[in-house]
Every structure is written in structure tokens, then in C-alpha cells.
Amino acid sequence: MRILLVEDETALRIQLADHFSSEGMVVEQAADGNEALYMASEFPYDLAIVDIGLPEITGIDLIRRWRNQGLSFPILILTARSNWQDKVEGLEAGADDYVTKPFHPEEVQARVNALLRRAAGHAQAQAHYGPLQINLSAKQVQINGCDIELTSFEYNTLEYLIHKAGAVVSKNELTEHLYDQDFDRDSNVIEVFVGRLRKKLDPKNQFRPIQTVRGAGYRFALDAKTHNDSTE
Amino acid sequence: MIASALILPLFLSTTGYYLDQSFAKSIEAAEAERLKLQLYTLLAEAEYDGKLILPKQLQEARFNQPSSGLYALVIDGEGQALWHSASILERPLSELSNKLPELQSGQPLFERRKNHYLYSLKVEWETEDALIIPLQFAIFDSAAPLQAEQQSYRESLLLWLGGSTLLLLLCQALVLRWGLRPLQGLSKDLNEIEKGSAERLKGNYPKEVQQLTDNLNTLLNSEQQRRARVRNTLADLAHSLKTPLAVIRSADTSTASYSELVAEQTQRMEQIVEYQLQRAVSGQHNLLQKNDVNSLFHRLAATLEKVYAEQSVSIEITDNSSGQFSGDERDLMELLGNLMDNACKYGAGKVRVSCHNNASAGLEINIEDNGEGIPLALRDIILQRGTRADTTSKGQGIGLSVVLDIVKTCKGRLEIQDSSLGGACFTLHLP
Numbered sequence: 001m002r003i004l005l006v007e008d009e010t011a012l013r014i015q016l017a018d019h020f021s022s023e024g025m026v027v028e029q030a031a032d033g034n035e036a037l038y039m040a041s042e043f044p045y046d047l048a049i050v051d052i053g054l055p056e057i058t059g060i061d062l063i064r065r066w067r068n069q070g071l072s073f074p075i076l077i078l079t080a081r082s083n084w085q086d087k088v089e090g091l092e093a094g095a096d097d098y099v100t101k102p103f104h105p106e107e108v109q110a111r112v113n114a115l116l117r118r119a120a121g122h123a124q125a126q127a128h129y130g131p132l133q134i135n136l137s138a139k140q141v142q143i144n145g146c147d148i149e150l151t152s153f154e155y156n157t158l159e160y161l162i163h164k165a166g167a168v169v170s171k172n173e174l175t176e177h178l179y180d181q182d183f184d185r186d187s188n189v190i191e192v193f194v195g196r197l198r199k200k201l202d203p204k205n206q207f208r209p210i211q212t213v214r215g216a217g218y219r220f221a222l223d224a225k226t227h228n229d230s231t232e
Numbered sequence: 233m234i235a236s237a238l239i240l241p242l243f244l245s246t247t248g249y250y251l252d253q254s255f256a257k258s259i260e261a262a263e264a265e266r267l268k269l270q271l272y273t274l275l276a277e278a279e280y281d282g283k284l285i286l287p288k289q290l291q292e293a294r295f296n297q298p299s300s301g302l303y304a305l306v307i308d309g310e311g312q313a314l315w316h317s318a319s320i321l322e323r324p325l326s327e328l329s330n331k332l333p334e335l336q337s338g339q340p341l342f343e344r345r346k347n348h349y350l351y352s353l354k355v356e357w358e359t360e361d362a363l364i365i366p367l368q369f370a371i372f373d374s375a376a377p378l379q380a381e382q383q384s385y386r387e388s389l390l391l392w393l394g395g396s397t398l399l400l401l402l403c404q405a406l407v408l409r410w411g412l413r414p415l416q417g418l419s420k421d422l423n424e425i426e427k428g429s430a431e432r433l434k435g436n437y438p439k440e441v442q443q444l445t446d447n448l449n450t451l452l453n454s455e456q457q458r459r460a461r462v463r464n465t466l467a468d469l470a471h472s473l474k475t476p477l478a479v480i481r482s483a484d485t486s487t488a489s490y491s492e493l494v495a496e497q498t499q500r501m502e503q504i505v506e507y508q509l510q511r512a513v514s515g516q517h518n519l520l521q522k523n524d525v526n527s528l529f530h531r532l533a534a535t536l537e538k539v540y541a542e543q544s545v546s547i548e549i550t551d552n553s554s555g556q557f558s559g560d561e562r563d564l565m566e567l568l569g570n571l572m573d574n575a576c577k578y579g580a581g582k583v584r585v586s587c588h589n590n591a592s593a594g595l596e597i598n599i600e601d602n603g604e605g606i607p608l609a610l611r612d613i614i615l616q617r618g619t620r621a622d623t624t625s626k627g628q629g630i631g632l633s634v635v636l637d638i639v640k641t642c643k644g645r646l647e648i649q650d651s652s653l654g655g656a657c658f659t660l661h662l663p
Contacts, residue, residue, distance in 0.1 A: 082506050084532070084569030085562050091535040098539070102502050114542050 001116060001160065002026040002177045004048040006036040006062065007078065008055055016049070019105040020112075024152040026179060033057025040066055045073050046163075046177060047115055049108070052079045052090060060093045067094035074115035076108070113137055120163035127162070129222035130207055134162060143201060153178065154197050157190075161210060161220040170217035194218060236404050241397050248393045255385050259378050260349075264342040267351035267371045274304055274369060280357050284314045284367065295319055301374030307332060309366035332370055348372045414438050418445065431456065457641075469508045476500045503630055510566060510634040523564050525555040525587040525597060532565075532572050533585075540576045547572065547583045555587035555595050557662060563638050568597070570631030571658050575601035579655055594644075597660040600651035611648040 003025050007013040010031070017027045028043070030036035033054050040048070048066075052059035063075055075095040079086050082100040090098055096118070097111050117136050126135050133142040139155055141148045150158065156178055161169060171190045194210060201209050211221040270292055279285045284306055294300035295317040304317040311332070335341055335354040342351050352370040359365060414437050424430040432449045476497035483493050526549065533547040557564045568585075575583040579601030587597040606614065614632065639646050644662040651657035 082510055083562065084565040087569070088531050088535045088565065091538055092531065096538055100506070118541055 001046045001156070001163075002028070002044065003112070004028050004030065004036065004039060004043075004045045006030045006033070006048065006054065006059070007051040008032055008053075009051070016105060016108065019109065023109060024156045026177060033059070033062040036062055037065060040071055041069070044173075044176065046119070047074050047076070047112060049076045049078060049112070050095070052077055052086060060090055063090070063093040063095050074119045076111055076115060078103070078108075110137070116163065120165075127224060129162070129165075129209070129220075129224055132201065132207075132209055132222060134158070141201070148200055150197070150200060153193055154200070157193050158197055158201075161218060165220040165222075165224070168213045168216045168219045173217070233405060233408055237401060240400055240404075244393050244397045248389050251389055252382075252386055256382055259381060260344070263349050263373065263378060264351065267342065267349060267373055268340065270302075270304075271351055271353055271369050271371050274371070275353075275355070278306075278369075280359055280365060280367075286315055288318075290317065301376065303372040305332075305370045305372070307368045307370070314367070332368065335368060337366065344375065345372075347375050349375055349378075414441055422448075425452065461641075465508055469504065472504045472508075473501055476504075507630045507633055510630065521559065521561065523557045523559070523561045525557055525564070525568075525595070526553055528561075528564055528568055529553070529585050529587070532568055536572055536576050536583075543576070543581060545576045545579070545581050545583060547576070547585065550584065550586040553586040553588065555589045555597065557595055559642060563642070567635055567638055567660060568599070570635050571599040571660075574631055575599050575603075575655075575658075579603040579653075582653055584651070584653055593661065595660075595662040597662070598657055599660075600653050600657040601655040602651070602653040603655035605650060605654070606648055606656045615646060615648065 003020055005013060005017055005020070005027055007016065007029075008031050013029055013031070017029055020027045028039060028045075030039055033056055036048075036050070037057070050059045050062060054062065057065075059077060063077070066075070074097075077087075077090045077095045077098045078101060079090065079098055080101045087098050096115055099108050099111055113136060126133065131144045133145075134140070136159065139159075141150055141155065141158065157174065160174065160177055174190050194212075198208075198210055207222065209220060209222050211219045213219055273291055274286070274295075277286055277290060286306075289296055290304075292302065294302040295304055296319065298319055300319045302317075303320045304315075305313060305320070306315040307313050332350075332352060333341065335352060337354050337356050340351065340353045342349070344350075350370060350372055352368060354366065354368040357365040357367050414435075417435055418433065418437065418441065421430065421433050421435050425432070432452050433445050435445075437445050480494055480497050483490055529549045533549065537545060537547055572583060572585065580603050582602040584600045585598065587595065589595050615636070636646060639660065639662070642662055644660060647659040647661070649657045649659060
């Protein structure tokens, strides 16, 4: 997942960026609203974290401008002032959730994960796709009830494809959302990851969770099951 | 005062003008009547026997006196003068007769002509021989006496109206000065408060400004309380933070539990700071602001349903809910926000809110959830606890402490009851 982090306090920004990077997310940073406006207009993001108290353009103003531009990625606001007026104003401007400072990075991570799940249409942390069961908050995958060990990149790749389930995701898009800018990209690396992922999930080639769409990219091909379906 | 100085003379001038016009019309009407009477008297004295015959001495003495100012003239159908009174001597006859307009028989004419009033009547004189002889009688009366009378009236009017205007303006100035004296006193008292020599308005004021002074005193009280609160908040904050800092400082850094202790005390300090920050926002009275509770319900519901989307929380605002809160909108936002947030957090997905104003009891706000409720034994403890930061304990939300603080400042009350939804019902009673 590709996240834009907008925070003017450098120490906090770096701390949060390091945390999310360690969780396998691609994090890009902006120190003020103008920079953030430019970056969001140039690059695709899956989520933004915005500090309310920014210099020049306020966090709330930034959010309003993004929404007016039609940018619909989920937004989590960080606010030092814990009064309800600011929280309500932030969410009315277009944010989706808030965290008050001081916070633990894990708390921010949990909110980010929840927002990403919601954005992908997952109301719950657990999702079932045929024999595949994924726990989005615990980052665990099971096939027919058996735990599958995936590396961080393999899990992130699967999670991204599931978030875009049904749509074709190009290798380029996958690269952008899974790797840092300064990573030396080679589309073959993606092919290798997808290949390994397929082998782990479906060694006997039975249900084929990930389809290759020639010349276009990959698609997560399994349909989501409701909870009732899965218990039948 | 300036407005009266402009309006009063204008009003009295207009009155004077209409009075003058009315007098002029009245004296002219009287003159018309007089001249009409004289003309008819002349008619009665006239005879026609081949020619018009009128006595040498007429009843009206002024007709007989040369240059008396009252002249009579009779002309025939061709405009030729047949007779004139003895008073016409110095004026050429033709001059007067030439100026007479042609009239219909029986139709009188009364008009002002420069220095004279004219009353004229054309008659058709029937002789014994049944001949009809058209005759026009005209009476001229000098306008000088009437003009003099009108002039005299105008002078009196000017004198009396002018004098009245000045007198009224003077009285008004005195009344205003006397009436505004309490406000001058008020201004002086406010200066004293500004200088710091006084804390509130203590003077006796007329009942017209009593409401104003009462409100000002309430505002001053509120401001003083707020300043005291800020001082107390800072003192509380410093005092409260010292304890966890002291705990960290005095702990043995070599023990295995040191990092856990630091984490715990750090969390404690975070809670204290958060609580004091929220407290600092609250309790600012805005006497005149009325806030619609329902609109805040809607805003907070939209916010909380977004935040708790994963738990599928739904917030219902009852249909007949309506109420107004007198005070700062931020206080109301804190009250409702914290209670509704708790309801979402501790409920099982369903929250219901309502409010209504009662003339005697004030504003009542209910926030209910379908959670596990709060046991009776805990309710009093929750309500009594934690308006001071250092008495809050682990597990008690900062939110409820802030709610209790604001309710106390507003001189209201918070109750906890069972909700028909199955969980707890928090009821706010506010003035």
C-alpha cells in the first residue's frame, strides 16, 4: 500500500514513516500542505495521514481541496487538540477517522488498516474467498483452515490484489504501491513474487486465486463469500 | 439630541405654515361673506326706471366716503359703467370696469386682485315692461386691512411657535441629560472595573438599564471565573504532572520493570494533559448564544458513524427531539461528543439521542446505548469521581471527566439510568 504522510514536525513524521515502512508499506512524506497537494496530484495513493495543524494550508483546508479535486482515498487525521469541534470539522471536510496526539504508532497502524479494509469494501477484518481466508488486521492467510506462511512482500502483494479484487492490476501499479521510489524496479521481480505466491496458495493449481491477464497484469479471481455461505 | 434639534423646528414650522394658511383662508371667507352681503344690500337699494337708480347716500357708509377703500360699480351687458359709488374718485372708472370678467347670470365671483378683493354678480333685471336688462354688480374692497391682520397673526405665530420650539428643545435637553445620567454613572463604573478598582457594577441603576447591568455583571463573573479556571487549570496541570514525574525519577533504573513503569507513568501524563486540554476549552459562557442541539446531534452522528463504521454503529435521533442550549457551542459539542462517543464505544451498535426544552426544568438531553449498561453500584461512583485530574483513575475515560466538569460549570446535573435499548441512558439536565 502506498501512503502519503503529511506532518510538519520532522521527528514525528520520520518516526511514523519508519513504522509504516517496517510494516511493508510504501510511505511518502510531505512537510506542508502545498507539497502534499502537489504529490497527491502526481502520484496515486491508497491512503493519506494528515496532521491538522499544518503551516500555510491547514490540514482541514488540504482535505477539502483534495475532495474537491475528486481524490477519494481514505484520510486519517492527526490532531493535537482533542476537542470535538476540531474532530467534527476534520471529518466534515472529508477525513474518515482521527487519532489524537500523543498516540502509539500501533494505534495509528490499526486505524490505517481499518480504513484500508473499508476502502476495499471489507466491513470486517476477516474475509473469505473460497478456500482462502485472510485476516486483514492480523495479516494471516489460511487455505482450507491451514495457516500459510507468507513473507511480508508476498502478503502485501496478495492484500493489494484482494483490495482491487475483480479489477486488473498492472505490474506498474503493483510496483508503485509495493515498493519505495528509490527501489531499483524490475518488473521481473513482481513476476517472481506472484509466481511464489501462487505456489504457496495453490500448489496443485486447483482454484487459481491469481489470474494473469496477458498484456495487462494480474487479477484476483476468487469471489468473496458471506459469513453465512462460509459456515454452510 | 441633534435629531430633535432638526425634527422639532421642522415639525413646528410645518404646523405654523398650515396654521397661517388656515387663518388666511378663514379671513378671506369672512371677507367674501361681507362683500356678498354688501352686494345684496346694494341690489336691494337699486331701482330701474329706464335707467339704473341708486340713492346718493348708501347704507354702507364707506361707499359714500371718497377713498374709503370700498368701491361699488354696476356695468351693463356691454361692459359700460352705469353707476359707481361716491368712493370711486381717485381711480379711473374705466380701469376698474375694464378688469371685470364676463359672468353667467346668477353666478357670483370672488377673487383677490392685487390690492383688492372683488365680489361680482351678474343679474337679469326684469322691468315692469317685462324687459330683461343684464346688469353686473361689482364690489371692490381694499386688501390692506386684511393683510395687516394676517401680518399681525403671523408675527404672533412666529413668536409663540419659535418660543415653544426653544422651550421644548431646552426641556428635551434637560430630560435627556437627566435620563442619561445613569448611563454616565455606568460608564464611570465600567472605567473603574477596567482600571481594576472594582470587580463588578455596584451602583443603583434605573430599572430600564437594570437588565443590562445584570447581564454585564453575569458576564464579568463569568470572565473572572474563566480566568480563575485558567489559573487553576495550570496549577492543576503542574501539580498533577509532578506526581508521575516524581515516580519516574525515584524509580530504580536497573530493575526489569523500569520500562513498564515509565510507560505506565507516561500514559498517566498523557491522560492528564489530554484532560486539562479539554477542560481548558470548556466552561466559557456565552450568555447570548442559543445553540440548536439537534444540529449538533446530526453533525456528531455523521462523524461517529464514520469513525465507528467497522462496528456498524447507527445513531438514531428521535423524531420529536428539539431543544436549545444557552451557552458556548464548544461546551455543548464536548458534552454531546464525549457522551455519544462513549455510547458508540461501549454499546453494541445502536445509539439513540434526544432532547427537549422544558419551561420549568430547562434542557434535557438523553444519550442511550444498547450495551451492557452500568451497574447501580457504579453509577454514584462514576458521577462523583474525577473532576480533578489527579483523582481520575485507570479505566475512567477522560471524556466523562470533562462532561462532569462542564455540567458543574453550567450548574446542571448528570444522571445515569437504564435505557429501553438495553444499555445505559445518560441524561443531562441543563439550565
